[in-house]
Amino acid sequence: MMIPQKVADQLNEQVKNEFFAAWTYLSMAYAFETMGLKIFAKWFFKQAEEEREHAEKIAQYLLDQGAEVKLTALDKPATQFKSAEEIVAGAVAHEKQVTQNIHDLVDLARSENDKATENFLQWFVEEQVEEVASTTELLDMVKMAQGPGQLFMLENRLYHMLESK
Numbered sequence: 508m509m510i511p512q513k514v515a516d517q518l519n520e521q522v523k524n525e526f527f528a529a530w531t532y533l534s535m536a537y538a539f540e541t542m543g544l545k546i547f548a549k550w551f552f553k554q555a556e557e558e559r560e561h562a563e564k565i566a567q568y569l570l571d572q573g574a575e576v577k578l579t580a581l582d583k584p585a586t587q588f589k590s591a592e593e594i595v596a597g598a599v600a601h602e603k604q605v606t607q608n609i610h611d612l613v614d615l616a617r618s619e620n621d622k623a624t625e626n627f628l629q630w631f632v633e634e635q636v637e638e639v640a641s642t643t644e645l646l647d648m649v650k651m652a653q654g655p656g657q658l659f660m661l662e663n664r665l666y667h668m669l670e671s672k
């Protein structure tokens with residue numbers, strides 16, 4: 508194995524975090540489906556797909572470094588949501604948490620003098636800036652919408668944002 512064990516363990520933890528993010532966004536997507544907000548649902552299904560890709564990207568890196576990929580059980584995602592705003596606010600909080608996880612990993616790689624992992628993680632550092640920005644933008648829009656009518660109208664804008672993603 509070409510990376511320190513401590514780093515490999517923490518990267519495996521991040522594989523779990525990314526799969527849990529996917530699991531959480533799937534739960535949110537189904538909640539939006541139930542609310543009849545299909546484009547919001549589509550947005551969250553797409554987010555879930557991206558999170559799975561993040562997990563797989565880290566798993567592939569572990570393999571490339573001759574480390575083992577160890578999958579583990581995931582926690583139960585939230586399934587009860589009171590409003591669109593609550594869901595999107597939850598997504599923003601989740602992205603901020605993942606950003607912290609990534610930054611902690613960078614700190615660990617640096618303290619272990621593991622330059623390859625530190626470099627590998629830069630993609631995730633940048634990705635998290637984008638993820639926090641886009642979910643926060645969505646939250647701002649949802650907060651401005653007054654009632655279900657405006658949420659339906661917001662879906663139109665979201666549809667075009669998804670197309671250009």
Ligand code: MG
Pocket residue numbers: 525528557558561605
């Ligand atoms: Mg992610």
